[in-house]
Amino acid sequence: MPDMKVEVPIEDDVLLKVDHLCQYFGPMKAVDDVSFTVKKGEVFGLVGESGCGKTTTGRSIIKLYDITSGSVYFKGVRVCAGKKSFYDAIREARKEFREKSRDASPEEKAALKAKMDAIIAEQQENIKKADYDNKNCDKEYIEKLRAAAEEKYRPLIDSAATAEEKARLTREYRNELRKASKTKLITKIQMIFQDPIASLDPRMTVREIISEGLLIQGEKDQKVIEQKVYEMLELVGLVREHASRYPHEFSGGQRQRIGVARSIIMNPDMIIADEPVSALDVSIQAQVINLLNDLREKFGLTILFIAHNLSVVKYFSDRIGVMYYGKLVELAPSDELFLNPLHPYTRSLLSAIPLPDPLYEKTRQRVTYNPLAEHDYSVDKPSLREVKPGHFVMCNQAEFDRYMAILK
Numbered sequence: 001m002p003d004m005k006v007e008v009p010i011e012d013d014v015l016l017k018v019d020h021l022c023q024y025f026g027p028m029k030a031v032d033d034v035s036f037t038v039k040k041g042e043v044f045g046l047v048g049e050s051g052c053g054k055t056t057t058g059r060s061i062i063k064l065y066d067i068t069s070g071s072v073y074f075k076g077v078r079v080c081a082g083k084k085s086f087y088d089a090i091r092e093a094r095k096e097f098r099e100k101s102r103d104a105s106p107e108e109k110a111a112l113k114a115k116m117d118a119i120i121a122e123q124q125e126n127i128k129k130a131d132y133d134n135k136n137c138d139k140e141y142i143e144k145l146r147a148a149a150e151e152k153y154r155p156l157i158d159s160a161a162t163a164e165e166k167a168r169l170t171r172e173y174r175n176e177l178r179k180a181s182k183t184k185l186i187t188k189i190q191m192i193f194q195d196p197i198a199s200l201d202p203r204m205t206v207r208e209i210i211s212e213g214l215l216i217q218g219e220k221d222q223k224v225i226e227q228k229v230y231e232m233l234e235l236v237g238l239v240r241e242h243a244s245r246y247p248h249e250f251s252g253g254q255r256q257r258i259g260v261a262r263s264i265i266m267n268p269d270m271i272i273a274d275e276p277v278s279a280l281d282v283s284i285q286a287q288v289i290n291l292l293n294d295l296r297e298k299f300g301l302t303i304l305f306i307a308h309n310l311s312v313v314k315y316f317s318d319r320i321g322v323m324y325y326g327k328l329v330e331l332a333p334s335d336e337l338f339l340n341p342l343h344p345y346t347r348s349l350l351s352a353i354p355l356p357d358p359l360y361e362k363t364r365q366r367v368t369y370n371p372l373a374e375h376d377y378s379v380d381k382p383s384l385r386e387v388k389p390g391h392f393v394m395c396n397q398a399e400f401d402r403y404m405a406i407l408k
């Protein structure tokens, strides 16, 4: 069936943009200034050891936190906006004024005050915008959808050949507008969790678990719900008879399939799969990955795939971001990352991957990453720099020069 859906066009096909995201829990900087984009239809792997901030990144994207700083854009709409950086800028401006105006002449002081006031006004505007976007992202998206529907149907209706045609198109147009007004943008991102036991309520039947999202969305027709649940079960490789059973009656792999069904029923554009196979036997892992891959092709899904080691994401991801202690330290297309890993932490992760080659395995050396020994950031601080089109590494100037020499 051709896709007749009304869609809001997005720039450069970027479905998700994470922009200087910070999520702090008190002094713990779980995610610290992380930026990346995920293109429509892409699998983006996010990798790093336990505790480095992967889950927090995922949970921030779906608005489970009021993020500390930065922004998240989905389908071109800012869905999350943190405010700490704005408050910091105001504090900084006040401090600068205090320090510089101490020995200043009255004229200089007036100029300094004007400068401070301008900064404060600008940041207060930013804070207001952030509050607005956090609250109104659905409204903003609905407006865009309605505009897209109008753009699509207006000319069709105006140039309809017959009265019947005109009436039919008008009905379709009204229906699109009605559907648009009910859209909840963030439900278009669904998260699949690591632990298929803890993430399924043991007192709910599989039917209740899978259909929960539909009910929340306002679906009331039991027939429609039942049909959808059966459809989802079959889609993920289970059978209708499973609908009346409880999670504990299933194996780990089957439970994860239930988790997948629960998210796919929401007709998402994007799945955040948070270590979806880490808790499963190796033999089952490939099955669940294959299922995700099939669904991705079938529905044109975009996937943010979180894992703690590189072997799982290697073949599955188009691009990979490597996280270490809340920071993104390297970002590159998969092939490039495996061919030219530059950051010492990425190299250490790679050295942990066993290969089915006995000779290689005999000589494989695990490289451990010791940041204090690797980097001297006492003077020149690191930032994420592009060493090659699409390949970014967290480094300072000296490291950048060294990486460029390696790539030559």
Ligand SMILES: Nc1ncnc2c1ncn2[C@@H]1O[C@H](COP(=O)(O)OP(=O)(O)O)[C@@H](O)[C@H]1O
Binding pocket: 025, 028, 029, 030, 048, 049, 050, 051, 052, 053, 054, 055, 056, 057
């Ligand atoms: N709700 C929370 N409150 C306080 N600290 C948290 C919270 N969630 C996560 N953290 C801390 O933030 C860091 C990153 O956690 P997490 O995102 O779960 O890492 P990962 O998914 O990569 O294992 C960890 O040190 C964790 O203890």
Ligand SMILES: [Mg+2]
Binding pocket: 051, 054, 055, 056, 274, 275
């Ligand atoms: Mg996690």
